[in-house]
Amino acid sequence: MIELINYPNGKKISESNVTHHISASRRGMTLEADINQTNEYYLSTDKAVIHKKPTPVQIVHVDYPKRTAAKITEAYFKVPSTTDYNGIYRGKYIDFEAKETASKTSFPFSSIHPHQIEHLKKVLQHGAIGFFIIRFKAYDETFFVEASKIIPHYLDDQKRSLSYKWFKEEGILIPFGLSPSVHYLKVIDQLYFRRSV
Amino acid sequence: MIELINYPNGKKISESNVTHHISASRRGMTLEADINQTNEYYLSTDKAVIHKKPTPVQIVHVDYPKRTAAKITEAYFKVPSTTDYNGIYRGKYIDFEAKETASKTSFPFSSIHPHQIEHLKKVLQHGAIGFFIIRFKAYDETFFVEASKIIPHYLDDQKRSLSYKWFKEEGILIPFGLSPSVHYLKVIDQLYFRRSV
Numbered sequence: 001m002i003e004l005i006n007y008p009n010g011k012k013i014s015e016s017n018v019t020h021h022i023s024a025s026r027r028g029m030t031l032e033a034d035i036n037q038t039n040e041y042y043l044s045t046d047k048a049v050i051h052k053k054p055t056p057v058q059i060v061h062v063d064y065p066k067r068t069a070a071k072i073t074e075a076y077f078k079v080p081s082t083t084d085y086n087g088i089y090r091g092k093y094i095d096f097e098a099k100e101t102a103s104k105t106s107f108p109f110s111s112i113h114p115h116q117i118e119h120l121k122k123v124l125q126h127g128a129i130g131f132f133i134i135r136f137k138a139y140d141e142t143f144f145v146e147a148s149k150i151i152p153h154y155l156d157d158q159k160r161s162l163s164y165k166w167f168k169e170e171g172i173l174i175p176f177g178l179s180p181s182v183h184y185l186k187v188i189d190q191l192y193f194r195r196s197v
Numbered sequence: 198m199i200e201l202i203n204y205p206n207g208k209k210i211s212e213s214n215v216t217h218h219i220s221a222s223r224r225g226m227t228l229e230a231d232i233n234q235t236n237e238y239y240l241s242t243d244k245a246v247i248h249k250k251p252t253p254v255q256i257v258h259v260d261y262p263k264r265t266a267a268k269i270t271e272a273y274f275k276v277p278s279t280t281d282y283n284g285i286y287r288g289k290y291i292d293f294e295a296k297e298t299a300s301k302t303s304f305p306f307s308s309i310h311p312h313q314i315e316h317l318k319k320v321l322q323h324g325a326i327g328f329f330i331i332r333f334k335a336y337d338e339t340f341f342v343e344a345s346k347i348i349p350h351y352l353d354d355q356k357r358s359l360s361y362k363w364f365k366e367e368g369i370l371i372p373f374g375l376s377p378s379v380h381y382l383k384v385i386d387q388l389y390f391r392r393s394v
Binding site: 119 | 243246269316325
C-alpha cells in the first residue's frame with residue numbers, strides 16, 4: 001500500500017524539487033537550502049558524500065511528446081519511508097532528518113513520520129551515525145541531536161513535542177558560518193571521532 | 198543547472214514510481230522488482246537496511262484541491278546525481294547501481310550516467326562498499342561486479358561497453374532463490390567479510 005500525503009499550500013515541498021529561485025542573501029535561507037549548500041561544500045572538498053534523497057512521488061501518468069522531454073502530468077506525493085539525508089563520512093554510514101519550526105517554545109513531533117523513526121532505529125542497530133538537525137527559526141539556532149535521544153520521547157505516547165529548553169540542554173548548537181553554513185560534521189567529529197575537521 | 202531526461206516509451210521509469218501491477222510469477226520480474234523484494238527481506242530479517250532512492254523529479258506545477266491529495270500536474274525526470282541504491286550492512290556504507298540488458302553479447306555503458314560513476318568513485322574513496330548488479334536477461338544471469346573494476350573501463354574513451362564474456366570472468370554470479378531472489382549480501386560476505394549470511 002502506498003500512502004499519499006497532502007502538502008498544504010506547498011509549504012513543505014522540498015526546495016530541490018520545485019522550480020523557484022532562492023534568495024541569494026543568507027537571511028531567509030531555509031534549513032534545507034543551508035544543508036544542501038553544506039553538503040555541496042563537503043562533496044567538493046572531499047570531506048564526505050552526503051545527499052538529500054529525491055522527494056518520493058507516485059507517478060500515475062506520463063506524456064511522451066516527440067521532440068521534448070517526457071512530461072509527468074499526474075503524480076502525487078508519497079509518505080517517505082526513510083529519512084531525507086544519508087551518505088558516508090570517515091567510512092561511517094550517516095543518516096539524518098532535518099526540520100525547522102517557527103515555534104518559539106517547542107518542536108512538534110507531528111512533522112516527523114513514524115516510518116522515519118522506525119528507519120532511524122534500524123540504522124542505529126546496524127551501526128549508523130543517526131541524528132536530527134532541528135532549527136528554531138525564531139532564534140536562528142540549529143541543533144544537532146542524536147537520534148537515540150529523540151526516539152524514546154517520540155515513542156512515548158504522552159508526548160507530542162519537545163521543548164526549546166530541552167534542545168538547549170540535550171542538543172548541540174551547530175556552528176554557523178558562510179561556507180559551510182551548517183557545519184554538522186564538526187559536531188560529529190566531537191561526538192564520534194574526538195577530533196576536528 | 199538541472200538536467201532533464203526523456204525516458205522513451207516509459208521503458209526505463211522505475212517500477213516503484215509508476216502505478217501498475219507486476220506479474221506475481223517470478224518469470225518476467227524485472228531486476229528492480231527482484232532487488233526491492235530482496236531489500237525488503239533484508240530489512241524484515243534485520244540483515245541490512247538498504248533502500249532504493251526515489252526517482253528524481255523536477256516538479257513544476259502542483260494543484261491543491263480542497264478535499265483530496267495535492268496533485269502534481271507538471272513535472273519532468275531529472276538525471277540522477279547518485280546511484281539508485283544505498284544503505285548500511287554490518288556497519289558499512291553500501292552503494293550500488295543495478296541495470297539489466299537484453300543484449301546477449303555485451304552491457305552498454307550508455308545506461309550508466311557519468312554522475313553515477315563520479316559518485317561511486319567518491320564513495321569508494323570514503324570507504325564504501327560500491328558495486329554494480331548487472332543482469333543479462335537473455336541468460337537470466339545476474340552479476341555482482343565491484344565498482345572499482347568497472348570504473349576504469351567506463352572512463353576509457355575507447356570503450357562503449359563490456360562483453361558478456363568479461364562479466365563471466367570478472368563478475369560474480371549472484372545466487373538466485375525465491376526469497377531473497379537476488380542474494381547479493383552473500384557475495385559481499387565472501388568478498389568483504391569472508392563469512393556467510
